[in-house]
Amino acid sequence: MRMLKVELKRILKSRRAVILMIAGICLSALLAVAPISFVSADVYDSNGKVQELNGLSAIRYWREIKAPSNGEVTPEKLKAALETYQKCVEEYGSPDSEDFPVDVYIDKISPIRDLLRLLPTTYSEYVNGNLVPRDLTEINIEEVDSFYEACETRLENVIKVEREPESTSQKAASLYNKVDRPFELYVGYDTNAFDYLCFCILFLVIIGVVLSAPLFSENYESGADQILRCTKYGRKKLAQTKMFANMLTSILMYIMGIIVHLLISDLSFGTTTLKTSVQAIYDTISLPNLNLFQLQIVLAVGGLLTLISVNAFTYFLSSKFERAAGTISVSLIVTLAPLFIFAAFGNNWISSILPAGGIGLNNNLLMQLVDFRFLHLGTHSFWTPQVTMLFTIIWIPVFLILAVRSYCKHRVA
Amino acid sequence: MELRIEQVSKHFKDKEAVNDVSLTLSAGVWGLLGANGAGKTTLMRIIADIMTPTKGKVLYNGTDIRQLGETYRAVFGFLPQDFGYSRDFTVKDYLEYMAALKDVPVDLTRKKIYELLDILTLSDVKNKKIAKLSGGMRRRVGIAQAMLNDPEVLILDEPTAGLDPGERVRFRNFISEFAHDRIVLISTHIVSDVEYIATQTAIMKDGRVVDVGTTDQLVKEIEEKVWSCTVPARTIPELEMRLRIINQRGEDNEQVSIRYLSEKAEVDNSKPASPRLEDLYLWLFPNEEKDKEAH
Numbered sequence: 001m002r003m004l005k006v007e008l009k010r011i012l013k014s015r016r017a018v019i020l021m022i023a024g025i026c027l028s029a030l031l032a033v034a035p036i037s038f039v040s041a042d043v044y045d046s047n048g049k050v051q052e053l054n055g056l057s058a059i060r061y062w063r064e065i066k067a068p069s070n071g072e073v074t075p076e077k078l079k080a081a082l083e084t085y086q087k088c089v090e091e092y093g094s095p096d097s098e099d100f101p102v103d104v105y106i107d108k109i110s111p112i113r114d115l116l117r118l119l120p121t122t123y124s125e126y127v128n129g130n131l132v133p134r135d136l137t138e139i140n141i142e143e144v145d146s147f148y149e150a151c152e153t154r155l156e157n158v159i160k161v162e163r164e165p166e167s168t169s170q171k172a173a174s175l176y177n178k179v180d181r182p183f184e185l186y187v188g189y190d191t192n193a194f195d196y197l198c199f200c201i202l203f204l205v206i207i208g209v210v211l212s213a214p215l216f217s218e219n220y221e222s223g224a225d226q227i228l229r230c231t232k233y234g235r236k237k238l239a240q241t242k243m244f245a246n247m248l249t250s251i252l253m254y255i256m257g258i259i260v261h262l263l264i265s266d267l268s269f270g271t272t273t274l275k276t277s278v279q280a281i282y283d284t285i286s287l288p289n290l291n292l293f294q295l296q297i298v299l300a301v302g303g304l305l306t307l308i309s310v311n312a313f314t315y316f317l318s319s320k321f322e323r324a325a326g327t328i329s330v331s332l333i334v335t336l337a338p339l340f341i342f343a344a345f346g347n348n349w350i351s352s353i354l355p356a357g358g359i360g361l362n363n364n365l366l367m368q369l370v371d372f373r374f375l376h377l378g379t380h381s382f383w384t385p386q387v388t389m390l391f392t393i394i395w396i397p398v399f400l401i402l403a404v405r406s407y408c409k410h411r412v413a
Numbered sequence: 414m415e416l417r418i419e420q421v422s423k424h425f426k427d428k429e430a431v432n433d434v435s436l437t438l439s440a441g442v443w444g445l446l447g448a449n450g451a452g453k454t455t456l457m458r459i460i461a462d463i464m465t466p467t468k469g470k471v472l473y474n475g476t477d478i479r480q481l482g483e484t485y486r487a488v489f490g491f492l493p494q495d496f497g498y499s500r501d502f503t504v505k506d507y508l509e510y511m512a513a514l515k516d517v518p519v520d521l522t523r524k525k526i527y528e529l530l531d532i533l534t535l536s537d538v539k540n541k542k543i544a545k546l547s548g549g550m551r552r553r554v555g556i557a558q559a560m561l562n563d564p565e566v567l568i569l570d571e572p573t574a575g576l577d578p579g580e581r582v583r584f585r586n587f588i589s590e591f592a593h594d595r596i597v598l599i600s601t602h603i604v605s606d607v608e609y610i611a612t613q614t615a616i617m618k619d620g621r622v623v624d625v626g627t628t629d630q631l632v633k634e635i636e637e638k639v640w641s642c643t644v645p646a647r648t649i650p651e652l653e654m655r656l657r658i659i660n661q662r663g664e665d666n667e668q669v670s671i672r673y674l675s676e677k678a679e680v681d682n683s684k685p686a687s688p689r690l691e692d693l694y695l696w697l698f699p700n701e702e703k704d705k706e707a708h
Contacts (some may be wrong), residue, residue: 006506006513014501223497227558230461231514232487238514412463 003233007245017211021253024207028257031200032264035192044102056268059188063270066187068111070272073118073183073280079144081112082119085136114187114280122150122284126157148181155285158372168374168381175287175383183277183284189269189292191281197296198364200261201303205359208250208307209331212314214324215246216407221323226412239407243315243400247308254307258300266296282370287383295369302358302365302389309355309392310335312399319406322413338363347373347384355395357388365389414440414474416460416566416596421469423455423620430455431466432620442592444607445600446690447617448698453600454494456617457570460598461491473566487516490564494571494600496555498543504530504554505539508561515562529557532587534580548575556584560591567597573606585610604691614690618697632688635696640679641672641686652680659695 011017041058043051053061071077085095088108092100095109109116120133123143131154143150155176159169216239219225228234233241266274274293278286290298314331321327338351342363345351351363352375358365365385367373373384416438423431431452447453458464460471462478462485471478478485498507505526512522530536533553538546543554552575559567569588573581588597589610599607607614608628616624616631624631639659644652646667652658656679660672672686673679674696 002513002519006510009506010499010502010510013506014499016501218499219497222499223493223495224499226458226461226463226493226495226497227491227511227555228514229463230486230489230491231511232483232516232562233514234486235482411465412458 003237003241004245007241008248011245011249017249020207020211021249021256024204024253024257025260027203027207028200028261029264031196031203032193032261032268035190035196036265036268038192039190044106059190059269063188063273065106065110066114069113069115070186071184073115073147073185073277075145075147078115078119078147079141081115082136082139082141082144084108084112085116086141089137114185118147118280118284119144122147122154124154124157126160129161131157131161151279151284152176158285162372164374165376165379165381167379168376171374171381171383172287172372175289176285179279179287179289180277183280184275184291185280186270186273186276189273189276189281193265193269194292194295194299194366197261197265197299198359198361198366200257201299201306202359202364204254204257205303205307205310205335205356206332208254208311209314209335210328211250211253212246212311213318213327213331215242215315216318216403216410217321217324217327220321220410225410229410235408236404239319239404243312243403246315247311250307250311251304254304258303262296262300278370283372285372286370287372288369288385290369295366298369299366302385302392305389305392305396306356306358306365309395309399312396312403313355315403316399316406319403319410336360347375349375349377349387352384352388353391355392355399358385358392414565414594414596415472416598417472417475418456418460419469419472421456421459421466421471423452423459423464424467429620431459433469434617434620434622435469436615436622436625438596438598438613440592440594440596441612442588442607442610443596443598444611444614445598445617446602446604446607446614446694447600448602451617451698452620453602453617454570455620457491457493457568457598457600460566460568461489461493462486485566487562488565490559490562490567492555492559492569492572494574496551498551498554500542500544502543503540504535504543504546507543507554508557511558512561517562525561526557529560533557534583549577549580552576553580553584565595567591567595568600569598570600571602572599573601573603581606602694604689604694608690616694616697623697624693628690631693632690635674635688635693637685638674638676638696639672639686639688639692640675640683641670642680642683643668643670644680645669655679657695657699659692 037055039055039058041053041061043053043061045051088095088104092104094100095105116136119136119139123139124131124133155172159172219228228238274291276292278288278290278295281292313334314327317331318327334354335356338354338357339360341348341351342360351357365388368385368388375382375384375387418434418436421431421434434456445453455464459466473481473485508526509522512526517525530539533556535550535553535557538550543551556572559569573584576584601607613625613627614631615622643664646669649669657674658671659674662670664670674692
């Protein structure tokens with residue numbers, strides 16, 4: 001405990017560490033504000049004059065306008081929405097055309113737009129090995145009675161199109177069967193906010209790498225290590241304490257960053273919207289049985305595990321490298337490797353089993369969860385986010401143990 | 414109390430840094446003299462168990478220090494040649510950190526730190542960052558950390574580098590007092606650091622210990638090899654070409670008094686001079702003499 005205290009005191013008195021931690025928290029706040037600022041709305045006053053709303057006022061405006069969609073996504077509600085849409089099209093033409101009356105659009109279409117969005121892909125047609133989304137005017141209102149059955153059919157079709165093996169079909173069906181139905185929809189949350197949550201996690205992990213990289217290398221570089229490892233507790237206990245204290249600092253920065261980010265984001269978009277099912281905002285065949293609040297928690301916890309895993313890997317590198325710059329470079333390359341490997345090869349084992357498999361852009365945990373991604377080994381299929389998180393967790397003790405062993409075995413060159 | 418170095422060798426790719434060194438250190442101050450590159454630092458690192466010897470072992474009270482591990486490190490203090498530290502540490506924070514690592518009892522830590530700060534005249538700078546201190550002060554902080562746990566075995570590699578003459582004298586007196594019932598090994602190429610305080614001195618050359626003994630025993634080896642005489646100043650350039658002059662002092666009437674090393678008297682009127690440890694050092698390390706001249 002005494003060693004932990006002095007090590008924490010050392011870290012917290014380090015200007016570099018404090019600057020990085022503050023930078024992490026500030027960046028988290030900025031990344032939360034960005035998607036809020038992207039929301040805009042054109043509001044027409046009684047004189048027909050357009051007033052542009054941005055940010056919070058736009059979010060509030062849309063929440064009000066779209067309020068009728070809130071609640072359970074029942075077939076009846078979807079039918080009513082589709083009926084309204086088709087009537088409007090009959091009367092005024094396509095809502096996408098410039099001739100469509102703005103007031104009708106605002107009164108009739110805008111309130112149901114988020115419900116309507118669920119239909120074209122759900123009722124997509126299987127044509128020549130492809131799934132083609134149907135136009136809302138082509139969907140028979142009576143068909144919508146079996147909306148949830150249509151979701152299951154689409155899942156089967158996607159498996160067919162992706163040429164997934166039988167094991168994937170079984171696994172996907174078993175996951176999808178657990179999804180609560182009817183879906184819940186509380187409009188207002190912007191999916192951009194989730195993308196920015198993932199950016200935030202990515203940047204916090206990168207800051208964690210920069211914070212962790214010098215752990216041992218810095219002492220090798222400065223020669224301080226020669227003194228430290230000659231002390232009674234200068235080997236295993238020091239290595240464990242240094243890693244634990246650094247991990248605590250990184251975790252503290254991460255948690256504070258995520259809390260700040262989510263507070264800004266959730267309070268701006270509205271906490272009620274978090275009850276929305278993942279399927280109602282992303283894809284009707286998304287496999288996780290989560291609402292947006294639960295998705296945030298899963299992403300935050302997944303990010304935290306990734307941070308711990310990447311830090312553990314960085315400690316190991318730091319125990320090997322004589323220069324902190326070398327540790328940072330290699331660690332950053334490995335941290336960003338899944339992003340580039342995914343970009344080059346698509347969904348694959350390598351990018352999933354690396355310590356940072358859960359962070360990146362199109363490969364991040366959010367995309368793995370909401371997209372349809374499976375990995376195969378022989379006749380077995382594995383859901384990618386499960387593989388990613390499993391390996392993220394496995395690497396933690398592996399690299400922590402290797403780091404301690406490597407530090408203890410380190411000898412002066 | 415005994416630290417035994419048994420047939421220790423350390424080979425690097427292109428160099429034999431330490432070659433079959435055996436030495437038994439008992440309580441007292443030990444000097445380890447040698448030119449740069451003689452293998453002193455490598456030997457000290459092996460004794461500190463931060464470098465693995467290619468051959469041989471180091472025993473403390475009969476047990477291999479690698480087996481003793483924590484037990485050995487608990488009674489060990491080390492100041493390496495390059496004193497490294499975290500840049501954000503103040504002197505006091507650093508010593509508190511080291512005290513925790515050395516398991517100095519909490520209730521004694523403060524007293525011990527203040528005592529060492531006082532002895533090493535660092536009290537005024539205790540709240541300053543180490544990085545902002547002068548080289549001499551930093552060296553003293555290094556000495557303080559090495560002594561925090563009252564080590565039974567204290568290894569100091571070039572401890573006086575960067576200290577001014579006054580600080581050197583204070584350091585020597587402090588170490589002399591400290592060394593009762595302890596093994597203190599001081600590596601240096603500054604002969605005066607150990608000449609008056611070392612119980613025994615070992616001399617290393619090209620990775621080997623070439624001589625061990627008390628100052629009196631060691632200097633006996635160059636008795637009748639140190640000469641002094643007075644010569645005209647104009648003859649100095651010529652004498653420098655053929656003699657190993659170790660000291661010269663200007664006298665009246667354009668005369669210069671010189672001390673030189675030679676197997677026999679090479680200049681008329683030469684008289685045998687009483688040898689000092691530094692003479693032996695220069696006898697053994699003629700290149701150091703050239704370095705000294707160059708400086």
